[in-house]
Amino acid sequence: MFDAVSSNLPFLMGGFWVTVKLAFFALAGGIPLGILVGLGRISRNKWVYYPVTFYVNVIRNIPLLLVIFWFYFVMPIIIGSPLDPFPSAVISFIIFEATYFGEILRAGYQSVSKGQIEAGYSTGLTYVQTTRYILIPIALRRMLPSMITQSIVTYQDTCLAFVIGLPEFVRRARIVDTLEVRSIQLFGFVAIVFFITCYIGSVISRRFEVREQEGG
Amino acid sequence: MIQIKDMSKWYGDFQVLKDITEEIKQGQTVVVCGPSGSGKSTLLRCINGLEPFQKGEIFVDGVSVSDPATNLYKLRTEIGMVFQRFELYPHMTAIQNITLAPMKARSKPRKEAEAKAMELLQRVGIPDKAHEYPANLSGGQQQRVAIARSLVMEPKIMMFDEPTSALDPEMIKEVLDVMIGLSKGGMTMIVVTHEMGFAREVSDEIIFMDEGMIIERGTDISFFQKPKNPRTKEFLDKILI
Secondary structure (H helix, E strand, O other): OOHHHHHOHHHHHHHHHHHHHHHHHHHHHHHHHHHHHHHHHOOOOHHHHHHHHHHHHHHHOOOHHHHHHHHHHHHHHHHOOOOOHHHHHHHHHHHHHHHHHHHHHHHHHHHOOHHHHHHHHHOOOOHHHHHHHHHHHHHHHHHHHHHHHHHHHHHHHHHHHHHHOOOOHHHHHHHHHHHHOOHHHHHHHHHHHHHHHHHHHHHHHHHHHHHHHHOO | OEEEEEEEEEEOOEEEEEEEEEEEOOOOEEEEEOOOOOOHHHHHHHHOOOOOOOEEEEEEOOEEOOOOOOOHHHHHHOEEEEOOOOOOOOOOOHHHHHHHHHHHHOOOOHHHHHHHHHHHHHHOOOHHHOOOOHHHOOHHHHHHHHHHHHHOOOOOEEEEEOOOOOOOHHHHHHHHHHHHHHHHOOOEEEEEOOOHHHHHHHOOEEEEEEOOEEEEEEOHHHHHHOOOOHHHHHHHHHHOO
């Protein structure tokens, strides 16, 4: 029943590995850049705030697919040499996801009540101590479930790199399908693999949400 | 203990506090009341330097709050502050909320800080809640933890900013009882509240503020019986049933 999958398993799993690598690099770059973006969004310095806000608003209002396209087709014109699909996709994802991670950080920061910070100050804690023991731990706890969810979304979105010819999981399933014509079986297999990996992620995310409610 | 001289504060063009002059002596309890937006909370926040002000002076125990040379962090350990919305740290248990400042701002060893915290939890009547997170405590219990969190720094002054306004009616008394105990124990206190029963029982002076000014002050009896200003009378008629 799964003959088309089993006879092409190494090829398909090679594509899965490309997907995992792409997601890994997208997050490894997107989260740190997102932290900078988030800090820029809460900055009181207008030379930081306005450019960062402009960047966030532009990117968040463009479909990811277009960001990937644009980067892949326009960048070579600007820099004068063609880009490989993989680094091109990684950079597109980092640029795109950083805006979402940045907004999660901003929301987490703003969810900490001003009063909790002032409570820290009013007991004689310094700025650094208040930030270290009150602001960051509270914001981080609020942010974590959204960060995990956004990471799962990023992982799912990696299959959009399909459009620039990156041989990731879905593209490889498509290649096998053109030869073997077993669409339901092949894309069913891809869906199951995505489902299992994402489900594990969402279970982890939910555990953090429960912890937050308990206060621990 | 606290001297405020001709103090004014603006937010941009808007003047929130106008020429406030007030003296609070050691051991006194002063109640501040007035309609919302009258500047009561802002006044408290200026006293411990959480908000800057542009004119006049405030001295706490002889130290100027607005002097750039003043160590505000040290000054604030002398002034406890209790907030309307408790503002406990949600990621810490009751006892951790209390021990954070002594351990970090005063470098007290954990054992010593915890012993002191337990003593205070006993005093506010909830030693059994020491290891609960704020989310598992009632409003009244949270506010009592917040009071203990301020007291642990052994402040000379306690400020309360509408400490019972966010509480369900049946929990107001347990918080007021703790505050009455403090006042009778000789703590210098400034309390923003509309609990006139509390004001009657422990206050040495009541101040009525409106539109950033102190428009009436008096000892409890004169204040309630013969308010001079029609605004005060109007306000009292609204809050006293």
